[in-house]
Amino acid sequence: MALIDADLSFDPRDPHFPLPGTDVRWAVQVFTTGNGYGLDPARCHFQDGRLRCDRLARLGGQRTADGGVEVELRTGGDRAEWTISVDHPEPVKAVKLLLTGLPDEPWWAPNTGRGHELGGRFQLDYPGPEWATPWAASGDVALSVRDPLVRRQVLHVHRPAYAPGRIVELVHLPAASARTTHHRVPPIRLRRGGLDADLDEHLSFVERAHQLVPWEQRTDVPDWLRDVALVVTLHGQHWTGHVFNTFPAMAEALRFLSGHVEPHRVLAYLPGWEGRYYHDYPRYRPGADLGGDAGFHRLADAARELGVRLMPMFGGHGANVTAYPDWERSVIRNDTGRYAELLNRPDWDGDRTGEGDQVFLNPGEPRFRAHLVDSVSEVVREFGVDAAFFDTLGYWFNDPRYELVDGYRRLVAELRDRHPELLFAAEGWWDALSALFPLSQQWFGVDRDLREPRVLTRYARTTGHLAEGTPGPGSTGVHEKGFVPRPADVARPGHIPVVGIVGDTIAEHADEVAAIARWAQAHPPR
Structure with a gap:
């Protein structure tokens, strides 16, 4: 109930x-x-x-x-x-x-x-x-x-x-x-x-x-983000192991898009780049089935040549207990601290039952936060990515051991100390979260017309969720929603348009993808 x-x-x-x-x-x-x-x-x-x-x-x-x-x-x-x-x-x-x-x-x-x-x-x-x-x-x-x-x-x-x-x-x-x-x-x-x-x-x-700062005055917003007109979601590998795009295919998608939108105005968002989406959290290395380290290097080089910015996805909370044996130390607990909160257990494989072994961890716990900081930092140093996206941070939990927002602040501060130019983005937004993350994914779609948009636009920008359907039948790629029709493009204050790419998107729907890219460039976010 x-x-x-x-x-x-x-x-x-x-x-x-x-x-x-x-x-x-x-x-x-x-x-x-x-x-x-x-x-x-x-x-x-x-x-x-x-x-x-x-x-x-x-x-x-x-x-x-x-x-x-x-x-x-x-x-x-x-x-x-x-x-x-x-x-x-x-x-x-x-x-x-x-x-x-x-x-x-x-x-x-x-x-x-x-x-x-x-x-x-x-x-x-x-x-x-x-x-x-x-x-x-x-x-x-x-x-x-x-x-x-x-x-x-x-x-x-x-x-x-x-x-x-x-x-x-x-x-x-x-x-x-x-x-x-x-x-x-x-x-x-x-x-x-x-x-x-x-x-x-x-x-x-x-x-x-x-400590919210108006958008125009924020020092944690790289200049390139202010020019971004389109976010491209390049879906990698599904939880089941199904591959939507290898790293070479992602590079080809970016080359195609560069013919229809100025590439320096594109931010490429990479969910499932680390291998089996969510299944491999919180191990963050380029997935072997997508091309491994060498393939990711070539994707990063191709993006730099074009002027496209790369934003791989990291789990802000999620972990597979088999991939992170120390999970009990940092698992989010109920408000009395007596048991672990078992949260967010999607049915990834279609057996109509939520998967086991998935837990939510608290970045306020020092060891897990250090693991996230080191994982992100290693990817930034080795591959030169421009941004880090943190999954699920918009969810809030009343964990009695570690105050969640304090953990978010420390996470951002420790990463910014190492990488001052890195952009940080989060899934979801609310007032205090916007102070830490100038870019977010809008949970309810880019077509939501906010009653009072200044609650967002005064401080930050948002874009479509990774579950926005792709052109054509509306595959949600690595996400668990299956197929969702892509909404019509509508200019909304503070919202950056998004287009998702799965295996056949460009091969079967190139004209629609090109039209979306041209529309986005003609309607820059306000």
């Missing part, structure tokens, strides 16, 4: 408090790893914007419990801000602010696709593909969290049977690596009207918190 479908089967009986001058009422819930709690109404005192409650109650109100909550509610004009402090004998896992009486209109986030407003029951999780920054709006109301750290925020909207109307929940989760019995929630803000100004204020806060 999907997590969004899970809910209480009874009324939690929360005491609600007014937001002065409005029809909005609010409540607070507290969660530990052992249980969930509301406030004991008999021990709550709310006056002059301050709530003090020195006893909690189990959800439903049948029993009281130790613990306390203090809330400072600041209001003025069109704004309100909640600051919540919680004490409990057990470490605090989450704190929830519940709101009723908000406008009954669809919601949207800055990276929601235009025309895809969120109604009914839904959930947004930050950081993640659907919520790039913790700001959202409904009607003339904006709701946001001003958190200086990257921590899970959840926006959940539903209409439970026990409530007279819609409940809007904003859930804040402390980092599992820093749980304590006392926690102060970062400010939660509500504003009526002035949505554009409020989003700009939020982005200004995010810039300061995560």
Whole structure:
């Protein structure tokens, strides 16, 4: 069952408090790893914007419990801000602010696709593909969290049977690596009207918190990237061993494309270059079946002669336990640290069952990060590639041993220290991730029309996912999606067009590939 479908089967009986001058009422819930709690109404005192409650109650109100909550509610004009402090004998896992009486209109986030407003029951999780920054709006109301750290925020909207109307929940989760019995929630803000100004204020806060730099001022963007008009995905070897393109075939594809787009405006992205895609993670050497080291050298030479830039793919988390025996040291663990999170187990071979032996590792763990740094550095030094793409980094996990984003920062810093001119790219994007990776793959396709594109374009650029279908029948190459029709080319702010190449793409669909290349050069990303 999907997590969004899970809910209480009874009324939690929360005491609600007014937001002065409005029809909005609010409540607070507290969660530990052992249980969930509301406030004991008999021990709550709310006056002059301050709530003090020195006893909690189990959800439903049948029993009281130790613990306390203090809330400072600041209001003025069109704004309100909640600051919540919680004490409990057990470490605090989450704190929830519940709101009723908000406008009954669809919601949207800055990276929601235009025309895809969120109604009914839904959930947004930050950081993640659907919520790039913790700001959202409904009607003339904006709701946001001003958190200086990257921590899970959840926006959940539903209409439970026990409530007279819609409940809007904003859930804040402390980092599992820093749980304590006392926690102060970062400010939660509500504003009526002035949505554009409020989003700009939020982005200004995010810039300061995560050291985001405007695109034009970034020093980690090589000059050549600013001219790139087309990303070419040259699929290598599938998990099963099926080869889509050898290194000589990749070089021929680049020569073909150079007749239809200026080659210095092409970035060639190489998934499955290391051999069996994902199966060989995290061993990163040119695949023997594709041409080995000698073949990769010749591909790199051909790209340099043309002026094309090369970007091989590395796994940011993924590993085959048989290829990395030390996996247990760095495997991502659940938020209590009691077991390994078994994540991302696609069915690579078509037996309708996820493959075994695949785990996700945390780059925050020093030995795995050192392995990644050394692996990438060796490829850069030996073959002179221009960029490194890290798979799956847009996923976020609340691993209690190593804070994930700190691991990403150290990974980038250590590699940049060795290779200052190297471009770093990631799968997926959100605010703090864009501070580290100026280029990303857009999870939802290059045809997604972002509601507020400045949340991306002010800082970074994105391109199509490797699962974008290739010209013709739409093979997704090394990816597990099989066949997906390629979307029509549409110019979107901040989006670099992409074209995928598998074994027969140019032989059977040369005219379409050429037309895509010419279109891309005529529509440079804004």
